[in-house]
Amino acid sequence: MLHNYLQIKYPLIQGAMALISDATFAAHVSNAGTLGVIATTNMSVAEVKQAVDLCRSQTSLPFGVNVMLSQVNHKEIITALLALRPQVVILSAGNPKPYIQHFKKANIIVLVVTNSVTLAKHVAQKHADMIIMEGFEAGGHVGEMTTISLIPQVVDTIDNPTIAAGGIVDARTFKAALGLGAVGAQIGTRLIASQECPVHENYKQTLIKAKAHDTTIIGRTLGLPIRCYKNNFTHHMLNLEKQSINKKMWQSLTTAAYQRAIIDGDTDNGMMMMGQNVGLIHKIKPLHDIFKELTNHKE
Numbered sequence: 001m002l003h004n005y006l007q008i009k010y011p012l013i014q015g016a017m018a019l020i021s022d023a024t025f026a027a028h029v030s031n032a033g034t035l036g037v038i039a040t041t042n043m044s045v046a047e048v049k050q051a052v053d054l055c056r057s058q059t060s061l062p063f064g065v066n067v068m069l070s071q072v073n074h075k076e077i078i079t080a081l082l083a084l085r086p087q088v089v090i091l092s093a094g095n096p097k098p099y100i101q102h103f104k105k106a107n108i109i110v111l112v113v114t115n116s117v118t119l120a121k122h123v124a125q126k127h128a129d130m131i132i133m134e135g136f137e138a139g140g141h142v143g144e145m146t147t148i149s150l151i152p153q154v155v156d157t158i159d160n161p162t163i164a165a166g167g168i169v170d171a172r173t174f175k176a177a178l179g180l181g182a183v184g185a186q187i188g189t190r191l192i193a194s195q196e197c198p199v200h201e202n203y204k205q206t207l208i209k210a211k212a213h214d215t216t217i218i219g220r221t222l223g224l225p226i227r228c229y230k231n232n233f234t235h236h237m238l239n240l241e242k243q244s245i246n247k248k249m250w251q252s253l254t255t256a257a258y259q260r261a262i263i264d265g266d267t268d269n270g271m272m273m274m275g276q277n278v279g280l281i282h283k284i285k286p287l288h289d290i291f292k293e294l295t296n297h298k299e
């Protein structure tokens with residue numbers, strides 16, 4: 001159902017990953033049979049236009065663009081996307097209600113990511129095409145409810161198709177998501193350990209060696225919870241939280257540390273966002289193999 005709707009081979013969506021899922025990565029994902037998604041975090045409107053053009057030049061298949069509504073320039077990016085018309089737009093990290101109808105009128109499929117059953121209900125009333133429910137297991141910014149709690153409670157509440165995110169890394173976890181009533185899955189962490197992913201090799205190696213208890217959540221006391229790999233950086237940040245660090249300082253430290261991890265491969269002092277099911281990921285593989293394995297697809 002999801003694959004027919006989005007015209008993709010496998011019922012999977014690549015989770016947007018700030019500074020990682022660029023135009024080329026999103027095109028690789030789409031070419032491998034699922035929906036590639038460009039993350040626009042920290043991009044100017046001109047950079048978003050360039051990224052959409054580049055992705056179009058690298059794939060003839062559908063792809064999506066993510067807008068985090070916490071971004072200061074999200075309104076300008078939304079205006080640009082209405083003109084650029086990617087096939088799919090994915091709104092996250094804020095209140096999407098004012099924007100859904102604009103995308104619908106422009107014939108752009110609009111998906112919303114949330115971890116709130118209440119917001120899912122409101123968004124459904126505004127006719128978002130599908131809702132992506134992201135559980136506590138996920139890498140990156142998280143809520144408090146797990147995927148196993150969120151999916152069935154949303155499926156029982158709204159009629160819109162629901163996509164599961166958070167903790168889906170292999171055939172078992174994917175099957176579990178379908179069993180809970182989801183029509184497909186959005187995956188992030190598993191794709192960091194793909195050959196095509198443009199993060200520093202050290203990030204990938206740390207991820208495939210990580211075990212069940214190796215992630216932690218920083219920023220809870222500031223209302224900015226982020227799940228990432230436990231290291232010197234998270235230890236330092238948890239200490240700063242005890243000393244009442246302010247949000248602005250927090251954000252500048254996390255932004256710098258994220259770049260240190262992705263670009264410099266600093267696994268001690270960098271922020272490596274990854275989800276709780278890292279302990280199930282042991283190998284770096286080509287995207288196509290990952291998608292086939294997850295969905296148990298036989299050629």
Ligand SMILES: Cc1cc2nc3c(=O)[nH]c(=O)nc-3n(C[C@H](O)[C@H](O)[C@H](O)COP(=O)(O)O)c2cc1C
Binds near residue numbers: 189
């Ligand atoms: C490194 C990283 C960066 C992320 N950046 C974004 C982002 O920019 N926008 C967004 O909506 N979600 C972001 N997410 C969440 C993913 O899109 C996806 O929902 C999540 O990874 C799913 O859980 P999983 O990691 O267990 O697969 C990010 C996740 C990770 C791991």
